[in-house]
Structures are given as structure tokens and as C-alpha cells.
Amino acid sequence: MSDFKSESNLEKVLKAGHFAFTGECGPPKGANVEHLKEKISFLKGNVDAVNITDNQTAVVRMSSCAASAILIKEGVEPNFQMVCRDRNRLAIMSDILGAYSLGIRNMLCLSGDHQRFGNHPEAKNVYDIDSMQLIALVKKMRDEGKFMNGEDIDVPPRLFIGAASNPFAEPFEFRVHRLAKKINAGADFIQTQCIYNMDKFREFMKRAVDMGLTERCYILAGVTPMKSVGMARYMADSVPGMDVPDQLINRLKGAAKGKVAEEGVKFALEQIAEFREMKGVAGVHLMAIEWEHKVPEIAERAGMLPRPKV
Amino acid sequence: MIVADRKPLSEIQDMIKGRDNILIIGCKGCVTVCNVGGLKEVRILASSLRIAAKKEGYSLKVDEKVLERQCDPEYIEQVKSTIHDYDAVISMACGVGPQFLSEAYPDQKFFPAVNTTFFGGAVSHGIWEERCAGCGTCVIHYFDGMCPVARCSKSLLNGPCGGSNKGKCEISKDVNCIWDMIVKKKIEQDRLNDLLNFMPAKDWRTARDGGPRTSRREELIQ
Amino acid sequence: MEEAFEPQIIAFCCKYCAYAAADLAGSMRLNYPTNIKILQVPCTGRVDIIHLLRAIEDGADGVYVAGCLEGDCHFVCGNLKTRRKVEYVKKTLSELGIEPERVEMYNLSSAMGPRFAEIANEFGKRIKDLGPSPLRIKQAA
Numbered sequence: 148m149s150d151f152k153s154e155s156n157l158e159k160v161l162k163a164g165h166f167a168f169t170g171e172c173g174p175p176k177g178a179n180v181e182h183l184k185e186k187i188s189f190l191k192g193n194v195d196a197v198n199i200t201d202n203q204t205a206v207v208r209m210s211s212c213a214a215s216a217i218l219i220k221e222g223v224e225p226n227f228q229m230v231c232r233d234r235n236r237l238a239i240m241s242d243i244l245g246a247y248s249l250g251i252r253n254m255l256c257l258s259g260d261h262q263r264f265g266n267h268p269e270a271k272n273v274y275d276i277d278s279m280q281l282i283a284l285v286k287k288m289r290d291e292g293k294f295m296n297g298e299d300i301d302v303p304p305r306l307f308i309g310a311a312s313n314p315f316a317e318p319f320e321f322r323v324h325r326l327a328k329k330i331n332a333g334a335d336f337i338q339t340q341c342i343y344n345m346d347k348f349r350e351f352m353k354r355a356v357d358m359g360l361t362e363r364c365y366i367l368a369g370v371t372p373m374k375s376v377g378m379a380r381y382m383a384d385s386v387p388g389m390d391v392p393d394q395l396i397n398r399l400k401g402a403a404k405g406k407v408a409e410e411g412v413k414f415a416l417e418q419i420a421e422f423r424e425m426k427g428v429a430g431v432h433l434m435a436i437e438w439e440h441k442v443p444e445i446a447e448r449a450g451m452l453p454r455p456k457v
Numbered sequence: 458m459i460v461a462d463r464k465p466l467s468e469i470q471d472m473i474k475g476r477d478n479i480l481i482i483g484c485k486g487c488v489t490v491c492n493v494g495g496l497k498e499v500r501i502l503a504s505s506l507r508i509a510a511k512k513e514g515y516s517l518k519v520d521e522k523v524l525e526r527q528c529d530p531e532y533i534e535q536v537k538s539t540i541h542d543y544d545a546v547i548s549m550a551c552g553v554g555p556q557f558l559s560e561a562y563p564d565q566k567f568f569p570a571v572n573t574t575f576f577g578g579a580v581s582h583g584i585w586e587e588r589c590a591g592c593g594t595c596v597i598h599y600f601d602g603m604c605p606v607a608r609c610s611k612s613l614l615n616g617p618c619g620g621s622n623k624g625k626c627e628i629s630k631d632v633n634c635i636w637d638m639i640v641k642k643k644i645e646q647d648r649l650n651d652l653l654n655f656m657p658a659k660d661w662r663t664a665r666d667g668g669p670r671t672s673r674r675e676e677l678i679q
Numbered sequence: 680m681e682e683a684f685e686p687q688i689i690a691f692c693c694k695y696c697a698y699a700a701a702d703l704a705g706s707m708r709l710n711y712p713t714n715i716k717i718l719q720v721p722c723t724g725r726v727d728i729i730h731l732l733r734a735i736e737d738g739a740d741g742v743y744v745a746g747c748l749e750g751d752c753h754f755v756c757g758n759l760k761t762r763r764k765v766e767y768v769k770k771t772l773s774e775l776g777i778e779p780e781r782v783e784m785y786n787l788s789s790a791m792g793p794r795f796a797e798i799a800n801e802f803g804k805r806i807k808d809l810g811p812s813p814l815r816i817k818q819a820a
Contacts, residue, residue: 232611236658258618261610263628272611279615280658295658313619321617321640324653328615332655340619387620387627466774497729501771504732509775511736514817 152289152335153307155252156224157196159457160430161336161365166423167430168451169226169338169367170194170442173203174214183209183217189439191223193446195454196253198338198432201228205265212242216249226309227251230259235275236284236295243288247304255309255338256281279332282310286333310334312366314351315344316388323354330364337364338432341371341382342418344390352427361427368422371434372445373411376400412445419449458487458578459551460585461494461571466505469547472568473506476544477516481570482536482558483523484550491585493571494549496523502549502570527554533561540565576607593663593670599656601642606659608635614656686740686806688715690799691726695753696789697745703792704799711799722746723784724757731768731782738815741806743783745798751788758786778809 151158160167170190175182190197197218201211208214215225227246234242246254258278262270276284284295285308292303310329314322326337342348348368355361373379376399383391395414402410415433422428431449435442446452473479481499489495503519510517520543525532527550540546540558545566548554552573559567575587590607596614597604606612610628617636620627624637643649661667692698698719704711720726723746734742744765746758762784769779783802787794 258611258613260620261626261628263610274611274613275661276658277611277613277615278618279613279655283655284658311619316617316619316621317623318617318621318637318640318644320644321649321652324649325615325617328653328655387622466771497727500729501732504729504736505771505775508732508736508772508777508814511814511817512775512777 153252153305155196155307156457157226157253158307158335160195160455163455163457165455165457166451167365167367168194168446168449168454169196169198169430169432170439171198171200171432171434171436172214172218172439173200173436174209174211176206176208178209180217183214184221186439187218187221187223189442191221192454193443193452194433195430196224196226198226198228198255198434201230201257201259202233202265203228203260205232205260205262205267205270207266212246212249212251215246215251219250224253225251226253226255228255228257229281230257231274231276231278231281232259232262232272235273239276239281239284240288240294243285243304243306244300247306252305253307253309254285255311256285256334257311278310279328282308282329282332282334290333308333308335310337311340312337313340313388314342314348315340315390319347323351323358323360326355327358327360330360334364336429337366339366339369340388341369341434343382343395344392345418345421347390349425352425356427361429365429366427367430367432368418368425368428369432369434370415370418370422371436372408372415372438372441373399374408374438375411376407379411412441412448415445416449419451458490458576459573460491460575460577460587461488461551461573463493463498463502463549463571464569466509469502469568469570470506470509473545473547478518478542478544479506479547480520480522480536480540480543480545481547481549482527482554483521484527484548484554485523486526486528486550488550488571489523491579492583494551494554496521499523499549502547524550527551527557530557530561533557537562591664592659592661593667594660596659599651600639601646601648603635603639603642605635605639608633614659684807684811685714686712686803686811687738688712688803688806689734689739689742690715690717690802691720691723691730691742691744692717693723693746693753693758694719694721696747696751696787696791697785697795699789700745700787700791700795703789704795707792709793709796711796712803715799715803722752722754722757723761724752724754726761726764728764728767728771731765732771735768735772735777735781735812735814738812738818740809740812740815741781741783741802743785743798743802745785745787745795748786748788758784777813780805780809781812 172186199211199215211228215227218225256278292300312326379396382389419431481503483494483499499521503521540562547568547570549570555567555569576589577585577587580586592606621634621637626632626634723744726744731742752758765784768782772779785798
């Protein structure tokens with residue numbers, strides 16, 4: 148038996164001490180497999196694993212489990228996201244078993260955006276368990292080989308357990324404690340919310356390092372390059388828990404005509420360079436929202452290529 | 458108390474369409490306290506329906522009645538002799554009222570005039586807020602008197618989620634993030650350690666999820 | 680309905696202001712419509728939604744409440760509370776397809792005799808322009 152919990156590529160990359168680089172892809176709003184394949188073609192070989200979102204922002208899309216299975220066929224490792232909004236514990240456990248059976252080895256445990264934002268605000272939500280309890284559940288299934296009720300699982304799912312952390316949401320002073328709680332519950336790796344406020348993130352990481360959290364868990368810093376001033380404003384004003392300093396908005400505004408996106412990429416590259424040196428940061432999670440074709444260029448310019456073979 | 462909101466007049470008018478002799482029954486319980494189905498509101502609804510009928514030129518008789526409670530058979534019985542004098546009956550009680558009436562008088566047609574919304578209280582005159590989800594297993598003592606099951610949009614027991622923003626919930630700037638309040642109170646009281654404990658998944662059998670609930674008090678059963 | 684339309688108007692007048700102003704208007708020999716039926720109330724706060732609705736229900740073409748100037752209520756805030764009730768009744772009438780302008784709230788002081796006459800004339804004209812209450816039209820027919 149190996150020492151690996153899941154033998155996923157992401158786990159191996161991290162355990163070998165490489166600086167991990169993960170991407171993200173939203174499944175299509177339909178059964179357009181070709182479109183999904185096109186999007187992931189930009190990510191293939193340029194990242195260690197690709198997060199497949201689960202009805203992200205509560206908008207109905209192809210199931211994250213099915214889209215993850217398509218990725219595997221395409222030779223790209225998925226990081227299967229699951230939210231607690233849409234499933235009760237029965238569906239959660241059966242989806243976990245199904246996902247594992249399809250070859251999925253990474254799973255990100257999330258509460259999920261409230262459906263009131265989404266395209267079916269009339270829906271009933273579930274929230275049978277919360278993201279913390281989901282982490283503990285996946286760990287129990289993997290390490291104890293037991294269902295939530297204590298019954299034995301016939302071939303337990305061996306998953307590399309991920310969780311999200313928003314270092315910027317309030318109350319700020321509690322965020323690092325909640326991170327610790329997720330690690331205690333069983334998170335193997337953490338992907339953070341998009342980072343724009345570097346000062347605040349440095350402070351957050353310092354606390355995490357001081358608490359010894361980075362010894363017990365891999366933290367991947369979230370990066371989303373800004374495409375336009377409008378996007379920056381929207382993120383600042385309308386996306387809950389997002390902290391976009393005016394300084395960055397002004398910097399984008401100051402860019403020459405037609406160069407705003409390039410300025411956004413430059414900022415992202417500066418961030419990645421700093422994260423590589425920052426104590427406790429084990430990698431970067433690049434969320435290039437509807438900008439997948441830009442990933443090869445960003446990976447190249449960030450010096451992330453070639454990705455390690457482990 | 459149980460809080461409710463009056464249905465729009467047009468919806469109530471649609472319900473009683475074609476009937477010209479109706480009774481409106483209010484309730485002196487919760488719906489009186491939250492000003493939606495007590496004597497005053499019965500009178501207002503009755504008058505509004507009569508105005509509508511007069512305007513359209515048809516005759517409509519609307520009688521008004523208020524019961525002590527509509528959630529106890531002994532009070533439901535008080536309308537026994539008159540309930541069949543009407544084409545239909547509108548109940549202004551919470552969802553319990555029209556059901557108890559229907560059970561007692563299966564031949565009569567009962568309509569609800571209010572939408573029953575939540576268990577809550579008046580935070581100031583004219584404003585009511587939800588406080589309890591009736592989950593059947595109270596946990597508020599873990600959270601310094603604030604219930605995340607009822608008051609967190611996601612009923613998180615290990616909050617706050619990443620959508621908490623300046624003390625507000627991600628669903629709306631008008632909704633307080635109860636988890637923000639819980640964390641702040643724990644910090645103020647120097648009890649933040651309480652929140653570092655993992656809260657295990659809830660047993661929802663005691664909530665509605667376990668099926669319709671019955672409460673039996675053996676010492677009272679006759 | 681051949682003859683000229685003479686609106687039936689109910690005015691709920693607070694005894695500390697509007698009712699006294701009506702007296703003053705009388706002693707000043709100011710003209711205002713005679714078809715306004717004035718009801719004295721101890722404070723406009725006493726006027727409830729049901730009173731306004733009943734007036735409409737029983738055939739009034741218009742109803743108004745006249746209370747003290749805002750901030751001058753003898754009982755602190757009766758006039759402010761009743762302004763909200765008037766708004767509620769306006770909303771109810773709208774829902775029923777009846778002109779909400781048939782109900783109004785006015786504020787004045789006891790010294791404002793001419794203003795009382797002005798309000799009475801103004802509201803009388805408004806209702807005259809609106810025509811008879813739809814409830815009366817149907818009943819006559």
C-alpha cells in the first residue's frame with residue numbers, strides 16, 4: 148500500500164513538494180460535450196487538476212460528476228466539486244461512491260451559493276449537512292470505510308479531500324479558525340477564494356502558519372485575472388465575500404486602451420510569483436472564468452510549465 | 458407566535474367567486490397578536506369584500522366571527538349551529554384553522570385568507586422576524602441564544618460561510634448573517650473556543666423531515 | 680342620475696385642530712360645500728381603517744381625515760399613525776379597482792379656518808371630477 152490517501156495526481160504533486168497549479172472549468176449549460184472538451188483542451192497539460200463546478204452560483208449546468216467523468220476520458224484529472232445545497236446525505240454518499248467508481252480521486256466540499264442567486268430561485272434547498280460535516284463524512288467513508296450511519300462500505304472511496312476558505316469574508320478574525328476547523332474535520336487541501344487584497348491574505352497566511360495549519364494541509368491560493376474594470380467593479384460590489392481594493396481598480400483604470408486585460412493578467416502573474424515564495428502556500432488555484440483559452444499563456448508566463456510528472 | 462401575512466384581495470375574491478353568503482372567522486391567538494387575523498382584520502376583510510361586491514353590482518352577505526382559537530376543537534364547536542348557513546367560510550387563522558374547521562365540518566368549504574409564514578416575534582411594531590424553525594431538537598444554547606437552523610439561510614451548524622459580508626447574509630443586504638452575530642458574541646464573551654468544536658450533522662427525524670409530528674402528553678390524555 | 684352629481688363626503692376631523700378650524704371657517708363666513716358630513720374625533724389616531732372602509736362601503740363618494748399639523752398632535756403621533764392607515768385604505772381601494780384619491784389625509788391647525796374651507800372645496804371638487812362612487816352607480820342601476 149502506498150502512503151497516498153487517494154493516489155490522485157494532485158495529491159502526488161503536492162506530496163512530492165511541487166508547487167501545485169490547478170484550474171477550473173464550469174460544465175456547459177446543456178449537454179454540449181464538445182464545448183466542454185474544447186474548454187478543457189486549454190487546460191490539459193497546463194494544470195495538475197481541474198475543478199469542475201457543481202451548479203455554480205446555483206445555475207443549472209451539466210452535473211459535476213458527469214463532467215468530471217468526461218474529463219477523465221480526455222486525460223485530464225478532475226477535482227469534483229460538491230455542494231450541500233442540492234443533495235441530502237443519501238444522495239451525497241451515493242454520488243461520492245459513484246464519482247469514485249468513475250475514476251474521480253479529488254473532491255472539493257462546499258456549502259454552495261444560496262439558490263436565491265441562481266436561475267431557479269423558486270427551488271427548495273437541502274442543507275441536510277453543511278460543508279464541514281461533508282468533509283468529515285468523506286473522511287469517514289475513506290479512512291474508516293463507513294457510511295455516516297456506521298455501516299461498512301464495500302470498497303470505500305479513496306478521495307483527496309478539498310475544502311474552500313474565504314480569507315476575506317467577515318468576521319475576519321474567525322476565518323483562520325474556521326480553516327483550522329476544516330482541517331481538523333479532514334481537509335487534505337484548501338483552495339481559497341479569489342485573492343485581490345494581498346495585505347489581508349499575507350496576514351491570513353501568517354496566522355495559518357503560526358497555528359501550524361500549513362503543516363497539516365496544503366493551501367492553494369485562489370487567483371482570478373481581471374478581464375476589465377467592469378468585472379473588477381462587479382466583483383467588488385456584487386460578489387459576496389470578495390475583497391477588491393480600490394488600488395487594483397485604479398491600476399486597471401490606468402491601463403492604456405485595450406490593455407486592461409493585459410494589466411489584469413500582469414497583476415495575476417505578480418500574485419503567483421509572490422505566492423511561490425510565500426510561506427505555507429503550496430500552490431495556486433487559477434479560476435479563469437470563461438477565459439479558459441488564456442490558461443496556457445498564463446501558465447507559461449507564470450513559469451508553471453511544464454507540469455511535473457509524478 | 459405563528460406569523461402570517463394576509464393573502465392579496467384578488468386571490469381571496471377568486472376563492473369565493475360565485476358564492477353570495479359567506480362567513481369570515483378570525484382567531485384570537487397568534488394571528489391576532491401579529492395583526493393579521495383578529496377581529497380588526499376580519500372586519501377589514503369583510504368590508505373590503507362587500508365593497509368589491511357592491512362595486513360589481515352583485516349581492517354578497519359577509520358575516521364576521523372571531524373564535525378564541527381555531528386550534529382547539531372546543532372552540533371550533535362554537536360555530537356548529539351556524540356553520541352550515543353559509544356557502545363558504547374563510548378562516549383568517551394560521552394553516553391550522555381551516556384544517557381543524559374542515560375536519561369538524563366536512564360538508565362545508567373552508568378557504569384560508571392568510572399565508573402562514575414562520576415562528577417569530579415582533580422586533581418592533583409592525584415588523585416580525587423568524588426565530589424558530591421548529592426542528593424538534595433545540596440547539597440555541599450552543600450558539601449563545603441564536604438559532605442558526607432558523608436564521609442562517611443555509612442552516613449551517615459550522616458557519617459562517619464565505620458569503621457573509623459586513624454582517625449581512627449573501628442572499629440579501631436586508632438579512633443579518635446570524636453567524637456573524639454568533640461569532641461576534643462569542644468573541645465578546647471570550648467564548649470563541651466553543652465554536653472550534655465540530656458540530657456533527659443534525660438528526661432531522663425530529664423535524665418535519667421525519668414525517669408529520671405528534672406530541673403526546675400521557676398525563677393529560679383522557 | 681339625471682340631476683347634477685352632489686357628492687357625499689365624510690370628513691373625520693380632530694377636535695383639537697380641524698374641527699375647531701371648521702368652527703372658525705363658519706364664524707369667518709367662509710363658503711365650503713354643505714354636503715360634507717363632519718365627524719368629530721378626539722384625535723385622528725382614533726380613526727381606524729375600518730371606519731374609512733365602512734364609509735366607502737355605505738356609499739360615501741369620498742372620505743378624508745383632517746388632523747393636526749405633523750409634529751403638533753395633541754397625543755404626540757395619532758395623526759402620523761392615521762396617515763399610514765389612510766395609505767392602507769388607498770392601497771385596498773386600488774386593489775379593488777376604485778380610485779384611491781377618494782380617500783385622503785390632510786393636516787392643519789385650529790387657527791387655519793380659511794385652509795379648512797380650502798381643503799373642503801378642493802376635496803369636493805376632486806370627488807366631483809371623479810364622479811359618483813362605483814358602488815353607488817351599481818346600486819342606482
